[in-house]
Amino acid sequence: MSASLGDHSVTFDTLAEGRHNxxxxxxxxxxxxxxxxxxxxxxxxxxxxxxxxxxxxxxxALKADETALVTVTxxxxxxxxxxxxxxxxxxxxxxxxVSTDGGLTWIATFTPTADVEEPTNVxxxxxxxxxxxxxxxxxxxxxxxxxxxxxxxxxVAIVRLLEPSPIRVQSRLPSPIPGPTRSP
Amino acid sequence: MTPSADRRPRxxxxxxxxxxxxxxxxxxSEVVTGFxxxxxxVTNGTASDLVGSGTDAYTFNVTPSGQGPVxxxxxxxxxxxAAGNGNDVSATLxxxxxxxxxxxxETTPVADPDP
Numbered sequence: 001m002s003a004s005l006g007d008h009s010v011t012f013d014t015l016a017e018g019r020h021n022x023x024x025x026x027x028x029x030x031x032x033x034x035x036x037x038x039x040x041x042x043x044x045x046x047x048x049x050x051x052x053x054x055x056x057x058x059x060x061a062l063k064a065d066e067t068a069l070v071t072v073t074x075x076x077x078x079x080x081x082x083x084x085x086x087x088x089x090x091x092x093x094x095x096x097x098v099s100t101d102g103g104l105t106w107i108a109t110f111t112p113t114a115d116v117e118e119p120t121n122v123x124x125x126x127x128x129x130x131x132x133x134x135x136x137x138x139x140x141x142x143x144x145x146x147x148x149x150x151x152x153x154x155x156v157a158i159v160r161l162l163e164p165s166p167i168r169v170q171s172r173l174p175s176p177i178p179g180p181t182r183s184p
Numbered sequence: 185m186t187p188s189a190d191r192r193p194r195x196x197x198x199x200x201x202x203x204x205x206x207x208x209x210x211x212x213s214e215v216v217t218g219f220x221x222x223x224x225x226v227t228n229g230t231a232s233d234l235v236g237s238g239t240d241a242y243t244f245n246v247t248p249s250g251q252g253p254v255x256x257x258x259x260x261x262x263x264x265x266a267a268g269n270g271n272d273v274s275a276t277l278x279x280x281x282x283x284x285x286x287x288x289x290e291t292t293p294v295a296d297p298d299p
Binding site: 061063064148150151152153154155156157158159160161162 | 206207208209210211212213214216243256257258263264265266267268269270271272274275276277279
């Protein structure tokens with residue numbers, strides 16, 4: 001901590017992170033006279049970047065018409081997580097992430113692409129675009145575990161075996177055909 | 185001039201048949217399970233003798249119940265692939281069963297138009 005004459009600000013550079021309560025500033029003049037302590041409002045010190053600690057899907061194998069919930073967990077609350085923070089989403093789309101616990105966990109719905117058979121997929125989230133409550137920018141990325149997709153339905157063709165050739169009918173009549181007899 | 189007969193062969197369409205049963209193949213786009221005769225929809229007939237399991241090609245017989253059109257199709261979701269996806273509905277195979285022999289119904293002599 002340092003201060004000099006005429007300054008109107010005080011810089012704290014050795015304080016630990018966390019909540020600081022009941023702080024006072026006491027100024028001693030050159031004559032050794034101590035002023036009455038100044039009361040400082042309580043404050044929180046946070047200089048740590050937020051990081052992602054988990055990206056989890058509610059199902060690791062999806063078939064046609066199924067969706068999964070994707071839960072992204074941070075080590076501290078962040079203000080917002082956007083779709084653009086999901087830097088890789090294989091064979092599917094995500095809904096807008098929503099947090100119901102103040103920003104610590106975020107949940108989005110993953111909808112796989114139709115007619116896909118792909119056993120290896122991953123979702124990767126970047127923390128670079130998020131900030132915590134102290135405006136520290138996040139760092140790092142985190143990838144989900146693998147999930148398999150098979151959204152392709154089987155189709156079936158039904159054909160008759162040994163389809164016969166067209167039936168041929170040959171007329172068998174005497175020639176010439178006797179006509180009716182005329183009376184003389 | 186004497187009356188003459190038309191001697192050109194007559195052709196009938198291949199959709200007609202007169203045998204008691206006919207065989208049908210069902211070919212899936214991928215390996216399926218759970219396919220039984222109860223998954224086959226037949227109008228004016230019944231399906232039986234389904235052969236094949238686990239593979240993508242099955243055969244079965246269709247026996248008509250009466251004269252006339254017989255259709256064979258497979259509704260959706262009767263068979264499942266490894267992931268549990270049910271099949272899409274198939275196209276319909278349609279054939280006409282006619283086992284009645286033709287009979288002569290007209291015996292009236294026709295007058296020679298040019299005696």
